[in-house]
Structure formats: structure tokens, C-alpha cells
Amino acid sequence: MKKWNLIVDVANCTNCNNCFMADKDEYDGNTFPGYTFPQPRHGHRWIDIHRRERGSGSLMDVAYLPTMCNQCDDAPCIAAATNNAVYKREDGIVMIDPVRAKDQNQLVEACPYGHIWWNEEHRVPQKWFFDAHLLDMGWSGPRCVQVCASGCLSAARLEDEEMQAKAAAEKLEVLKPDLGTRPRVWYKNLFRFTREHIAGSVATVIAGHEEVCAGASVTLLKNGAKIAGQSTDFFGDFKFDDLTSGSGAYSMHVQWRDLTGGAAVELAGSVNLGVIMLAGNGK
Ligand code: SF4
Numbered sequence: 001m002k003k004w005n006l007i008v009d010v011a012n013c014t015n016c017n018n019c020f021m022a023d024k025d026e027y028d029g030n031t032f033p034g035y036t037f038p039q040p041r042h043g044h045r046w047i048d049i050h051r052r053e054r055g056s057g058s059l060m061d062v063a064y065l066p067t068m069c070n071q072c073d074d075a076p077c078i079a080a081a082t083n084n085a086v087y088k089r090e091d092g093i094v095m096i097d098p099v100r101a102k103d104q105n106q107l108v109e110a111c112p113y114g115h116i117w118w119n120e121e122h123r124v125p126q127k128w129f130f131d132a133h134l135l136d137m138g139w140s141g142p143r144c145v146q147v148c149a150s151g152c153l154s155a156a157r158l159e160d161e162e163m164q165a166k167a168a169a170e171k172l173e174v175l176k177p178d179l180g181t182r183p184r185v186w187y188k189n190l191f192r193f194t195r196e197h198i199a200g201s202v203a204t205v206i207a208g209h210e211e212v213c214a215g216a217s218v219t220l221l222k223n224g225a226k227i228a229g230q231s232t233d234f235f236g237d238f239k240f241d242d243l244t245s246g247s248g249a250y251s252m253h254v255q256w257r258d259l260t261g262g263a264a265v266e267l268a269g270s271v272n273l274g275v276i277m278l279a280g281n282g283k
């Protein structure tokens with residue numbers, strides 16, 4: 001049977017919060033019997049966007065990570081519920097029954113992703129449920145996908161084997177895979193949020209003036225072996241990304257025309273090496 005999945009491209013999220021606002025608009029003040037009580041106007045963030053800055057100076061970057069209930073196939077919240085209050089639908093969506101879940105505040109702590117909230121007025125735990133009430137009326141996807149102007153959210157209803165093949169082909173990852181919860185929310189370019197970069201600029205002195213070296217060849221080495229290479233851009237900048245935090249010593253070899261140079265770094269977190277000056281008189 002085909003099941004729902006959500007795909008998030010971290011590289012394209014602009015933090016516009018349209019997804020959060022659409023979710024709030026859908027549930028604030030609205031009861032959907034069998035699906036949910038209203039979402040409180042304040043406090044709950046069924047769709048939340050996290051922010052991370054990496055590096056420094058002109059080469060720092062920022063990435064945004066939209067998060068929500070992962071609709072886990074092996075969901076700790078289902079295991080923690082009594083009275084069958086949390087269940088998985090045949091289409092993969094995890095539901096909290098708003099009546100059966102009354103007073104079950106243990107469910108808030110049961111979610112290892114922090115995506116269950118407590119509604120004190122109705123005394124129920126609540127979370128994002130893929131807008132299942134809309135899908136059941138024939139919608140082609142949840143509201144967050146509809147309003148995401150950058151296109152970084154997409155919904156896919158696929159057989160599990162098809163989704164696994166798509167994940168492998170597009171290098172999709174899930175959050176906290178070590179927990180074994182088997183999420184149905186997948187992330188593209190997750191390294192922008194979870195991993196590190198080494199950035200820098202290349203310059204030299206020509207006729208007494210400092211000039212950037214556009215098109216310089218920069219090689220990244222680990223233990224003396226090349227692991228990546230790239231050319232500096234128009235501004236003489238380079239950035240090697242998708243590196244493991246705390247992965248130790250790296251070195252860089254730089255070549256521009258007949259000039260060479262280099263740098264070494266111990267990678268703790270993302271770093272801007274600053275300007276690598278190539279000695280000599282580039283022509
Ligand atoms: S993300 Fe949390 S609330 Fe959602 S299914 Fe998984 S454990 Fe349950």
C-alpha cells in the first residue's frame with residue numbers, strides 16, 4: 001500500500017515560516033472530530049523551524065531545519081500510549097486519538113523528537129498529523145507543502161520500496177536514525193545543518209596591490225591523501241562542505257598560475273581560514 005512521506009530540502013528553506021503559519025491557521029480555533037481538538041494559539045509549534053549558523057565572517061552561512069512529527073513506523077509514542085490512543089493508519093500517518101488520549105500527558109515525554117505538545121484546556125497531547133483530515137477529503141498533500149514558496153517541502157505517497165529507492169537515489173536522510181524509529185519525514189542536504197565546512201580565500205600581491213585569485217585550484221587533504229578539490233570563485237573564495245565535526249587534522253594545497261601555498265586546520269566546527277596569501281609575483 002502506498003504511504004505518505006514528507007521530503008524537506010534543507011538547502012532551500014528560507015525560514016519564511018509559511019508552513020508554521022498555515023498549520024496554526026488550520027488548527028487554531030478549529031476542532032476536527034476524530035482528528036484533533038483545536039491547537040492553542042500560543043506555545044505549540046507542530047511545525048517548527050530551527051536555525052544554525054556555521055563558520056564566520058563573509059563566508060559564514062545559515063541553514064534552517066523544518067521539523068515536525070516524523071510519522072515514525074516504529075513510534076515510541078505508540079508504545080507509550082494506553083487505550084490504543086496513538087495508532088498508525090494504513091497510509092503511514094500516526095494519529096493521536098483526541099478522546100482516547102485524554103489525560104495521557106506521558107506522551108509528551110515519549111516522543112524523542114520533542115514533537116508532542118500538551119493542550120491544558122482539553123487535557124490532551126497533540127502533534128502534527130500530516131493534515132490527515134484534508135487528505136481524507138481528497139487533498140493532494142498537507143497545507144505546509146501547498147504554502148512553501150521555496151518548494152523545499154514536498155509530499156510523496158509511495159510504496160515503501162519506492163521510497164527507499166528514492167531516498168537512496170537522492171541521498172535523503174532522517175533525523176536521529178540511531179533511534180530506530182523509522183521516520184517518514186526525509187531530509188535532503190541535511191549536512192547543511194548537521195555537518196561542517198572549511199572555507200577560506202586565496203589572494204596574492206601583484207604590482208604592489210593585493211588581488212584575489214579567482215580560479216585557483218584548492219585541494220583538501222587528509223593524512224596526505226586528496227579527499228576533495230575545487231576552484232576558487234570570482235572572489236577568490238572556496239568552501240569544502242559535508243565534513244564530520246571533530247574529524248581532526250586537514251591540510252590544503254593551493255595553486256594559482258605559478259604560485260603555490262597552503263594551510264592546515266584542526267576541524268572542531270566549521271571554520272573560516274581567512275586569506276591564504278600566495279607569495280611571489282603572479283603574472
Ligand atoms: S515523531 Fe514523535 S510523535 Fe511523531 S510518530 Fe515519532 S515518536 Fe510519535
Ligand code: SF4
Pocket residue numbers: 012013014015016017018019020049064066144147148149150151152153
Ligand atoms: S514554508 Fe518552506 S521555506 Fe518557509 S519555513 Fe517552511 S519549509 Fe522553510
